[in-house]
Amino acid sequence: MSGATLERGLNAFREQMNAPVATFFSSCVNCGMCAEACLFYTETKDPKYTPINKLEPFRRVWEQEYTIFGKIKSLLGLTQPVTDELLAEWEELIYDGCTLCGRCSMVCPVGNDISYMIRRAREGFVAAGYAPDGIKNASRRAITIGSPMGVKYPALKAQIKHVEADTGLAIPVDVEGADYMALLSSMEIMNFPEYMEALARIFKQAGVSWTISSEAFEATNSGIQIGSSDIARELVSRVVVAAEKLKVKYVISPECGHAYTAIRWEGPNLIGRPYNFKVVHILELLDELRANGRIKTEGTEDARLTFHDPCQIVRKGGVLEPPRNLLKMVASDFVDMQDHREMNWCCGGGGGVSAIERAEELRLKVFKRKTAQLEDLDVDTLVTACANCRLVMEEGLEAHKLEIPVVGLTEMIAEHLVEDKE
Amino acid sequence: MSTPTDFLLWVRGPGFDIALVIFVIGVVIRLLEMLVLGRKADLAEARGSEMGPGLRTVFTRTLPEPGSMKRSPFTVIGGYIWHIGFLISLLLFVPHIELINSMLSVSWPGLPSNLIDAVAAVTIVTLLAMLFSRLNHPVKRFLSGPEDYLTWLVTFLPMVTGYLAYHRMIDPYPLVLGLHILSVELLLVVFPFTKLMHAFTFLFARWYNGAMAGRRGVQS
Numbered sequence: 001m002s003g004a005t006l007e008r009g010l011n012a013f014r015e016q017m018n019a020p021v022a023t024f025f026s027s028c029v030n031c032g033m034c035a036e037a038c039l040f041y042t043e044t045k046d047p048k049y050t051p052i053n054k055l056e057p058f059r060r061v062w063e064q065e066y067t068i069f070g071k072i073k074s075l076l077g078l079t080q081p082v083t084d085e086l087l088a089e090w091e092e093l094i095y096d097g098c099t100l101c102g103r104c105s106m107v108c109p110v111g112n113d114i115s116y117m118i119r120r121a122r123e124g125f126v127a128a129g130y131a132p133d134g135i136k137n138a139s140r141r142a143i144t145i146g147s148p149m150g151v152k153y154p155a156l157k158a159q160i161k162h163v164e165a166d167t168g169l170a171i172p173v174d175v176e177g178a179d180y181m182a183l184l185s186s187m188e189i190m191n192f193p194e195y196m197e198a199l200a201r202i203f204k205q206a207g208v209s210w211t212i213s214s215e216a217f218e219a220t221n222s223g224i225q226i227g228s229s230d231i232a233r234e235l236v237s238r239v240v241v242a243a244e245k246l247k248v249k250y251v252i253s254p255e256c257g258h259a260y261t262a263i264r265w266e267g268p269n270l271i272g273r274p275y276n277f278k279v280v281h282i283l284e285l286l287d288e289l290r291a292n293g294r295i296k297t298e299g300t301e302d303a304r305l306t307f308h309d310p311c312q313i314v315r316k317g318g319v320l321e322p323p324r325n326l327l328k329m330v331a332s333d334f335v336d337m338q339d340h341r342e343m344n345w346c347c348g349g350g351g352g353v354s355a356i357e358r359a360e361e362l363r364l365k366v367f368k369r370k371t372a373q374l375e376d377l378d379v380d381t382l383v384t385a386c387a388n389c390r391l392v393m394e395e396g397l398e399a400h401k402l403e404i405p406v407v408g409l410t411e412m413i414a415e416h417l418v419e420d421k422e
Numbered sequence: 423m424s425t426p427t428d429f430l431l432w433v434r435g436p437g438f439d440i441a442l443v444i445f446v447i448g449v450v451i452r453l454l455e456m457l458v459l460g461r462k463a464d465l466a467e468a469r470g471s472e473m474g475p476g477l478r479t480v481f482t483r484t485l486p487e488p489g490s491m492k493r494s495p496f497t498v499i500g501g502y503i504w505h506i507g508f509l510i511s512l513l514l515f516v517p518h519i520e521l522i523n524s525m526l527s528v529s530w531p532g533l534p535s536n537l538i539d540a541v542a543a544v545t546i547v548t549l550l551a552m553l554f555s556r557l558n559h560p561v562k563r564f565l566s567g568p569e570d571y572l573t574w575l576v577t578f579l580p581m582v583t584g585y586l587a588y589h590r591m592i593d594p595y596p597l598v599l600g601l602h603i604l605s606v607e608l609l610l611v612v613f614p615f616t617k618l619m620h621a622f623t624f625l626f627a628r629w630y631n632g633a634m635a636g637r638r639g640v641q642s
Contacts, residue, residue, distance in 0.1 A: 019457050019459045019460050019461050019630070020631075020634070022455070022457075023626040023627045024627050026456060026617065026619050026620065027619075027624045028617065029573075029620055030562065031501065031562070032494070032559065032561035032565055033490050033498075036493035036494050037487075037489070041561070042493075047564035048564070050564065050565060053564070066456075067455065068455060105631060105642065106642055107487045107489070109498075109624075110483070110620055110623075110624040110628065111479060111480075111483050111630070111631040112631065113627075113630065113642075266466070267466065268466045269464060274465050274467065278467065279467075318469050318470070318638035318639030318640045320640070342641075343489065
């Protein structure tokens with residue numbers, strides 16, 4: 001992030017230009033329908049939050065440098081260049097006002113994948129020095145300390161001790177040759193240690209050989225959020241090195257949404273080669289254990305439940321069936337929100353937004369979309385599968401004075417797990 | 423070009439040829455300049471395939487996502503009416519079919535002229551309504567620039583001049599027919615250099631969208 005200049009930003013935009021981006025920009029007729037798919041527009045009614053508008057600086061580079069007529073227009077002085085002022089003005093739109101949730105990409109009538117372009121455009125913003133301090137600092141901590149929240153291994157070790165004391169089970173660390181290496185997000189380590197507890201109990205019961213690496217336990221990737229491939233590559237590489245050192249067959253992405261995007265979908269492209277291991281999301285693994293009869297549950301939740309589909313896991317991650325397969329095991333009164341699965345509305349804090357302090361007011365405002373969805377259902381409990389969604393929704397529900405507890409799906413399964421007594 | 427007949431002869435002769443050449447070469451160059459940018463091979467292990475879901479999205483995006491239909495009904499329905507009306511007027515009006523037949527030696531049955539007349543009238547009114555919406559809807563007004571109004575105009579002119587020519591509402595007839603053909607030439611010339619290109623590129627855009635989602639196991 002040092003030495004960021006406009007020229008570097010423009011170069012980053014150029015590096016991100018490709019055939020999909022060109023056909024997307026060329027196809028947009030400014031119909032405005034993406035606005036209605038974006039909670040930042042629907043809850044503020046401010047047209048500046050129209051998804052395609054967030055890409056204006058990137059669009060200008062495309063038009064002026066990659067189209068024949070744009071080049072002619074530029075020569076004649078008929079176009080407006082991309083300037084520092086423009087990027088400064090757009091920084092709020094492309095970071096604070098977009099969670100990379102990808103809902104707009106599902107509705108565009110000409111088929112534009114707008115969130116794909118936003119992810120790419122952020123590369124230009126960060127290279128030019130226009131990224132919010134909150135995500136910049138998180139990225140700096142991730143690179144220097146190893147975690148965006150500043151969680152070092154001793155902190156994890158302390159939590160492991162607590163979990164071991166509570167469960168009476170050993171948490172395997174640095175076990176070479178284990179089948180699975182589990183990753184955690186800082187939020188799960190510090191705020192939701194029940195996730196680790198759930199893993200320990202479920203894996204013990206199912207006989208899964210697993211380990212945590214003391215060198216690479218952090219799953220989150222601020223580089224993906226800020227839009228810096230250099231940072232993202234470094235963070236992914238740490239996981240890859242650790243997994244290959246421990247010779248595991250699988251790496252388990254935790255419930256955290258963007259961690260899954262980072263390690264599952266972007267990772268191999270960042271390091272420039274396929275992995276020697278497979279990546280599974282924890283819900284995929286649990287669903288597989290369920291299907292193979294390796295885990296069984298007893299009893300059901302009495303509460304009326306709904307499930308918040310984390311954007312990066314479901315719409316953009318393709319983990320579609322496992323959440324509901326697992327919920328069927330433990331929920332007797334389950335109801336879906338009106339827009340769900342691939343069309344669910346974002347919690348409003350993804351894509352790094354929850355790390356931007358100055359965006360808090362906006363984030364709580366757009367959370368009205370979620371409260372409206374919930375008020376339609378009259379549910380007692382909200383289940384999800386992303387630590388970030390969970391924290392954002394807990395804050396949002398509190399701010400909107402709704403008393404609905406938010407629970408992680410993995411720990412809900414663990415609560416109903418049938419365990420052999422030894 | 424001193425008389426209306428000279429004007430008509432020019433626009434349906436050299437004028438039309440020039441416009442057609444600019445259109446064809448322009449579209450080819452524009453498509454090439456986009457597609458040669460390519461995209462890097464995706465190294466992440468695929469969950470699903472690209473081709474099938476990509477092609478599926480090319481078709482399914484023709485129908486609105488239910489939420490969008492509810493939230494933007496005017497844009498969706500108005501968009502359908504004028505696109506379909508424009509295509510019917512262009513492709514099913516018998517004199518147009520005869521013109522295409524004379525150039526490409528392909529032909530198909532047309533619709534009765536009075537039916538085309540009604541379709542054209544509905545299309546013209548819808549296009550005016552779409553312009554009104556663009557000028558008044560907060561999002562559309564905010565997004566729109568000169569190109570959006572230019573592309574509207576060059577789409578509208580062939581419709582309205584065609585309507586005037588059919589009803590012989592301007593004398594002499596060669597003048598109004600010439601103006602109609604000239605407006606089509608304007609559309610052809612403007613087409614490759616503006617967002618009118620979406621009429622071709624939407625196929626690629628939808629395919630990329632569907633393919634990239636399909637790879638992750640999602641039908642977009």
